[in-house]
Amino acid sequence: MNAPLKQHLIDPEICIRCNTCEETCPEDAITHDNNNYVVDATKCNFCMDCIQPCPTGSIDNWRIVAQAYSIDDQYSWNELPKQAELASGAEGEAVDAEVLALIDAAHTGAGGKSVAPASAAKPAINLYNRDAAAVATVTGNYRLTHDESDVDVHHVILDFADQPFPVLEGQSIGIVPPGLDADGKPHRIRLYSIASPRHGERPNTNNLALTVKREPNGVCSNYICDLKKGDKVQVTGPFGATFLMPNDPAANIIMICTGTGSAPFRGFTEWRRRAMPGASGRMMLFFGARRPQDLPYFGPLQKVPESLLRKHFAYSRVPGEKKVYVQDLLRREEAAVSGLLASAATHIYVCGLKGMEQGVDAALDDICRGSELRWHELRSQMRAEGRYHVETY
Helix, strand or coil: CCCCEEEEECCCCCCCCCCHHHHHCCCCCEEECCCCEEECCCCCCCCCCCCCCCCCCCCCEEEEECCCCCHHHHHCCCCCCCCCCCCCCCCCCCCCHHHHHHHHHHCCCCCCCCCCCCCCCCCCCCCEECCECEEEEEEEEEECCCCCCCCCEEEEEEECCCCCCCCCCCCEEEECCCCECCCCCECCCEEEEECCCCCCCCCCCCEEEEEEECCCCCHHHHHHHCCCCCCEEEEEEEECCCCCCCCCCCCEEEEEEEHHHHHHHHHHHHHHHHHCCCCCCCEEEEEEECCHHHCCCHHHHHCCCCCCCEEEEEECCCCCCCCCCHHHHHHHCHHHHHHHHCCCCEEEEEEECCCHHHHHHHHHHHHHHHCCCCHHHHHHHHHHCCCEEEEEC
């Protein structure tokens, strides 16, 4: 029997197909088809360069195998295979179970692997791919930011008619931009977080909304922002099995975001309002933008009652005023945040630009220190319990 091999794999249930890992890998060991991103075992040298940039932790999976899973094997998966029991090594020695445990423990990625909340509903994933995409009809496209802002963010509603497209708050979908790139290949699918609750923009409608910022020279963002009512859009997914909302009305939910990172939290808030109007759990939102004019959903957010959602806005570019970031607001609300952190019913979600992670982490560390809590230990515990989630880009 050949000696056991350590193989690097990507979890298709968690991966949001953002292409970060493939662009990062210096060995060109990561590739993809219309279904999955996969790792070529003949090229991977375990350099770990792909681990930290992954926003979901899906890249941080490992198996001890007698024979490496092929690329074609991995393309066919909807979930990772279980760790197989290996009876012996190259010379008949027993494969040490402790080694298998160390493989899982040693690769913790950007702070660790994600786990779905225990009370979250079971998500549907990978129902549609590029070769068999769902076709949605645009039923609305509205600018969200003020006309005076040079930040152009749109709220786009996609209707699936009779096609089943079940989603949960916190999941993402892929949009297939039409046309070919400079090399004559189809454009890459782009991922966008769903901004609606699971039953649609209105109760029991088969639609969903996206929050999309127009990017200079952005192929897909410009395509989406320019869509007209009645246009048809090819959609893949849904994706994501961990960045999900707890279904427990007693759950406290702290949401920290910048810009279009607000999308999943719009879905969280609306589902809590719609399905659990008497929920005892608290919801807090820390939302960062350059100016009020640049903040998506600013007007509608003002109408959300404080009894449902406590809102804290940070503006970093208001003329004549001090720069304020979401981490500053967390420190300002230290008493309320520390009280929630001490509760086993509290969940934390961070979504938005990757640059916010370090500041948020430092602020939570400061808050815990003032309450005689150990943030890094608490963070690991919350993550293992499905109560701490980071999705940044």
